[in-house]
Amino acid sequence: xxxxxxxxxxxxxxxxxxxxxxxxxxxxxxxxxxxxxxxxxxxxxxxxxxxxxxxxxxxxxxxxxxxxxxxxxxxxxxxxxxxxxxxxxxxxxxxxxxxxxxxxxxxxxxxxxxxxxxxxxxxxxxxxxxxxxxxxxxxxxxxxxxxxxxxxxxxxxxxxxxxxxxxxxxxxxxxxxxxxxxxxxxxxxxxxxxxxxxxxxxxxxxxxxxxxxxxxxx
Numbered sequence: 196x197x198x199x200x201x202x203x204x205x206x207x208x209x210x211x212x213x214x215x216x217x218x219x220x221x222x223x224x225x226x227x228x229x230x231x232x233x234x235x236x237x238x239x240x241x242x243x244x245x246x247x248x249x250x251x252x253x254x255x256x257x258x259x260x261x262x263x264x265x266x267x268x269x270x271x272x273x274x275x276x277x278x279x280x281x282x283x284x285x286x287x288x289x290x291x292x293x294x295x296x297x298x299x300x301x302x303x304x305x306x307x308x309x310x311x312x313x314x315x316x317x318x319x320x321x322x323x324x325x326x327x328x329x330x331x332x333x334x335x336x337x338x339x340x341x342x343x344x345x346x347x348x349x350x351x352x353x354x355x356x357x358x359x360x361x362x363x364x365x366x367x368x369x370x371x372x373x374x375x376x377x378x379x380x381x382x383x384x385x386x387x388x389x390x391x392x393x394x395x396x397x398x399x400x401x402x403x404x405x406x407x408x409x410x411x412x413x
Contacts, residue, residue: 197283197319198255199224199270201231202291202311204299206264208232208239211302212291212311214319227252227270233353234259238266245345249277252349260284263292265299276325277341282333283322290314 198221200214210232221227230252238261250257251273258280259268267284295308302308322330333339 196275196323197269197271197280199227199231199268200287200315200319201228201235201268202287202308203235203238203266203268204264204302205235205238205261205266208235209302210235210305211265211295211299212306212308212315214315215309215312216316221255221270223253227255230349230353231257231268231270234268234349235266237353247281247341247344248352249280249344249346250349250352251346256280256346257349258284260288262288263296263299265291267291276334277344278334278336278339279322279325279330281341281344282339283318286318287315290318 201210202212203210234250234257246261248259250259252270254273255270256273256275256277257268257270258277259266260281261267265288267288269280269284271280291308291311291314294314295311298307324330325334
């Protein structure tokens with residue numbers, strides 16, 4: 196069965212719409228929603244380039260498609276047919292683009308299209324029972340294939356993003372530290388030059404002063 200449905204903008208991970216009563220029967224629903232938001236964050240950073248993917252997490256699978264800089268995602272039971280899950284997402288995508296396509300880029304607040312929940316709930320009901328004639332026909336549709344869509348583990352997917360973030364942070368830290376080191380090295384070199392040449396400068400200054408005084412006296 197379809198458990199959770201969310202729509203987000205890929206460029207910045209902003210959630211645009213969600214099935215409001217989707218997760219009522221999901222234990223630890225907030226945990227899975229946090230994973231979904233982490234996935235959206237990774238996608239916004241370009242960590243996952245696949246436009247379609249299935250991600251295993253606990254007893255569920257996250258399926259998503261990306262079209263027009265928007266990610267359409269649903270979480271289903273592992274036993275739920277992958278083919279139906281992606282056709283469900285295709286239906287959501289087509290309607291969301293038709294109704295809200297011109298406003299996606301300008302949306303400035305989370306869940307700006309919360310009214311899309313009405314369509315999500317209506318469409319979800321059509322896909323819940325896999326035994327209906329409608330869904331059996333979709334499962335038998337040979338023109339719509341999902342075999343080539345990659346399936347990965349959630350730790351693997353999110354871990355890649357975390358590791359890339361850590362590498363980026365380490366690189367920034369090393370760059371900052373190298374700048375500090377270079378500044379300190381320049382200061383030390385300057386101090387060494389001062390210590391080396393200061394006595395010479397003082398002696399020359401005294402000689403010049405004595406010569407000047409002598410010329411004034413004579």
